[in-house]
Amino acid sequence: AAYVARRLGQGPTARSELLPLVGGLLGTGAEPVRTALATVLATPGESAAGPLRRELLDLLFAHEREPAVLLAAARAAVGHLRDGDCDGDDGAEGEGDGEAEARGLLHRTGLLCGRTPEGAARFDDCLVDLAEEVPGLAVRLARWLTEAPDDWAGLPGPGARRAIESVAGTRVPV
Numbered sequence: 001a002a003y004v005a006r007r008l009g010q011g012p013t014a015r016s017e018l019l020p021l022v023g024g025l026l027g028t029g030a031e032p033v034r035t036a037l038a039t040v041l042a043t044p045g046e047s048a049a050g051p052l053r054r055e056l057l058d059l060l061f062a063h064e065r066e067p068a069v070l071l072a073a074a075r076a077a078v079g080h081l082r083d084g085d086c087d088g089d090d091g092a093e094g095e096g097d098g099e100a101e102a103r104g105l106l107h108r109t110g111l112l113c114g115r116t117p118e119g120a121a122r123f124d125d126c127l128v129d130l131a132e133e134v135p136g137l138a139v140r141l142a143r144w145l146t147e148a149p150d151d152w153a154g155l156p157g158p159g160a161r162r163a164i165e166s167v168a169g170t171r172v173p174v
Contacts, residue, residue, distance in 0.1 A: 011048035124157035138167035
């Protein structure tokens with residue numbers, strides 16, 4: 001995973017090497033390997049590597065069903081928001097590119113985890129932890145749920161909704 005992170009830093013020139021390498025590891029690697037790769041791929045990095053990073057994330061999401069791997073991607077995607085890396089004018093209203101990307105990744109992870117009762121419960125627990133650990137995330141989650149309630153319907157469970165409401169200090173749609 002560290003090697004993949006270094007090569008991603010080199011931008012699109014690494015595509016011809018990383019695509020088969022990461023594809024193979026995601027397809028046949030053990031869960032800890034896939035989890036480490038999910039963390040690397042979902043962690044924002046150099047903008048030049050953005051398209052390649054997204055392509056590799058698409059590979060991950062196309063085949064991965066293990067909640068631990070998917071949740072590692074979710075944690076990595078929103079973990080950077082604590083640093084305020086979400087300012088900008090290119091995302092959805094009130095969102096910068098980093099926040100819009102984190103929102104999309106978190107939503108996609110929730111949809112994939114929600115396919116099984118265990119995955120849905122683990123996603124809910126993950127949202128509780130993230131809402132409490134990542135400064136400002138609960139407020140963002142409340143806004144995302146309010147702006148697009150149909151998109152997020154059923155993804156945060158009761159525990160996550162309570163945590164979001166408690167930390168953000170505002171009600172969220174059911």
